[in-house]
Amino acid sequence: MANAIITGEQNVDFISDLIGKMREEGLDRVEAELEAQAKWMSHVAEVAEASLYREAHKANAWYTGRNVSGKR
Structure with missing residues (x-):
């Protein structure tokens, strides 16, 4: 178990960075x-x-x- 606020923020940061990288590279999905x-x-x-x-x-x-x- 973890502090949901902190892990939620980490998830948002990761997804935001991932979407930014995808846009830079012209990608529409990751797997x-x-x-x-x-x-x-x-x-x-x-x-x-x-x-x-x-x-x-x-x-x-x-x-x-x-x-x-x-x-x-």
Whole structure:
């Protein structure tokens, strides 16, 4: 989990820069290569494993849904 305001700003900055680069180069789309996607997913899993998020299912928290009756 992260501070949504900060991560939101980082996402906006990235997308803005990407759109600017695309305009400069006359591109109308971008697509991640399969190898890059796999590397990113591996990195995300590694970071999550090293955090408390792997224990999130035990929390009675809104973001896991455990506080909602009947939800798993």
